[in-house]
Amino acid sequence: MEKIVNSSLIKIEDLVIGFTKETPLNASPWNFEIPESELVAIIGPNGSGKTSLLRALMGEPTGLSGGVFLKEEQGPVKEWSSQKICRYFSYLPQESQFDPLQLTKHQLGLAFLPTLGFFRTKVTPLERERLEFLIKESGLDPFLNKRLQELSSGERQKVFLVRTLLQNSKIVLLDEPTNHLDPDVQETIWGLFKNEIKTRTVVVTTHDLAQVERHCDRVVALSKEGLVFAGSVSDYKSQGIKRRIFPLID
Amino acid sequence: MNKNFSTFAFIAVLILAAVPWMGAEPILFGDIFNSQTLGHRIFWELRMPRLLMTLALGGVLASIGTTYQGLFRNPLSDPYILGISSAVLLGVVVAEIGFNQKVGTPISFVFGMLSALSLIFILMSFSSSLLASSDRLILFGMGANFILSSLLFLLLSFQTQSVGGGTLKWFFGFLPWLKRGDALFFLGVSLLVLATLVIFARLIDALRMGDSVARTLGISPGGTRNCFLLLTSLVVALTVSFSGTIGFVGLVVPQLCLILFRPASTRVLLLQSFGLGALFLSLADGISRALLPPFEFPVGVITTLIGGPLFLFTLWRRS
């Protein structure tokens, strides 16, 4: 079904996802791989398990059996300590929980928690450069000293997104990151993703099929019956996978 | 912000200066320098240690309230929400009914602490399990609280007489008269607790984003929650053993700080809550002693009387 690339970063083996053992989302286990430095999209109708798959990638309990293995690391991600997880993964949930009274700049600052620890507030020049770049690109400058409750949901989404990207991890997992954003902002964001994959791997769940076909390198397509496709975007286009999962779209 | 702070500081100094003069017996100003007078003894041996203790207790209750409101993402959390106070009281009542140990004896204290430790152990086990999240933990604690309270009421309902003197006043919260050394020790312990919470304040912020995101920030949610739980619950159990449940300090003071001072971060909020809580409780204690001498109102009654309306005020200002 897909090419096995030797330098695969993530290897999904016999993965079964779901909420309880009695109600798994896929009857037959999944096997596929995700190489490094790629922008991967997970698409599919609601309820097909996109979020559960994304979370299973970072070892959350939605991975019922089977395992997710990373290159050069021992053991499935499910059994890793938080220290290890934080080196590899950063995660943006679909709906973020947050403290409404927190200042935006502090929310962004949380991204540096693993490196700064409890007290330090000074980041390295490299990190500062990155911070300023991302803030400029996403237009968050005027909001830095505002509290999260004072922002609109779209502005907040940008804050959480930037925080996730700021984290120094090899893999970025984003659950519907362009959810509340208007179209031109979405363009900018997808541009940001393309920029990121120069150094990391980004996995995104999305409904935006047009953007997927334009920007992504790899597609994982789910339907209510299970895994339909996991491979390069060119194969996706040529095999007409889109029609198979979303028959009503032209 | 600066103007606000200086008015607050001024009020704080006024309160601190006034409280040691409040009480059942009047003291002349000259007495505090004259070691022969009764006033000297009352001021230095009774009221000053009492002031230190209320500062320590008020501060630590308020900071624990802040911690819980952050950890559980719930502005209605107070230090007793997990049922620790009910556990301690249950132990104390069992000691009184079963072994005739009145409140204040060492055996009574041991019973109370053992009971609390059992509950802490159960809470931590639940928190470590895969089912746990901050929201579920607070519900579990509230469930435990209901069960323990009902057991408590069951035991109290057929002990009518002795309850009046001993256990019942613990529901209202009272403050013992400590010796100076004990009071300083309390103050030290509470400052230590504050320091620990302030150091790890960023963890609370991270946990607020949810367990999954917290893991990507390098935090093990269950373990971190357990550490906070253990520290705060032990301290709450200790304070309940000495002074019963003092309501509203842990609930209202963090909310007041958020409205009055608009702190920038949890760390600053913790410090502000400690200060405001310390002042709040010492003022309430002064009022409880000066309102109707020689009767000393249980301090918990006064904190509730002041705290109730204040809480409604904070709700109104928040919306």
Added chain:
Amino acid sequence: MKASDLTRSMPQSLIGLVFTVMPLSLSLWALEPPKRWVSTSPQLTELLFQLDLGEKVVGTTDQSDYPSAARKIRRVGRLFAPNLEAILSCAPDLVLWDSSSFDPTLESRLFSMGIPSLKFPLDSVESVFAASRRLIQEFRPGKKPDVLIRAEIEWDLRRKRNFSFIALAWADPPMVFGKKTFLFSLLEGLGGNSILPARWNTQYLKVSEEWIMAQNPTHLFYLKHDALSAFATKEQCKKWWPNQTVECVGIDAEKFARASLTPLLFLSTLDFIGKNKQ
């Protein structure tokens, strides 16, 4: 005094005794007996006056109304809620407690300020006598007051009748004097057979009316405060036992509801109990 009473009150009184009375009485009191006492219980205050020790009492709590001289003594707090500062302002050198007023934290704080305490359980006739004898022996050796002598005689010479009883502290809801109360021990001492089950050990028992109706004592004693409440209680009695097998007896609260020597001096007024059933 039953053995169980001894063991129950022993630990606390022992602790009080061992740590305060013994060393202090050996050292200080041989030289300088305490002169300024604070009593935390009205019945204890009354007892002290009856033992001719009343002039030593410089502070007592509210409702210490007997004898009339006690009303003039400085108040140090509400009933069973003494205030530490008020106690200190009396400059006492001894504080006295009974089992209902005893507060261990307050006692230890006073002790740490150099003021010792004495504790006396006053929950039965025997304990009142024991307390009296101990107090006399400590503070007025060889000078037994007439009141005590008279009380002892009245008690020793009491006629033991044969009756069974319930002693009602309150009629509505019904609350019964239990085993650890003075009145109960007084009535038992007069030969009364309490029909309370052996395991019921609390001081004041809330009982259900059904239980009362199912019992068949010869006497029901209630505290007579005024005519109105006495009438109400008698009506209750008729309701509980309509066929009049139970004798409903009002006891003068003023004479008998106190754990001091007073009730013993009025023992003869209770002679009518069991008169018909020797």
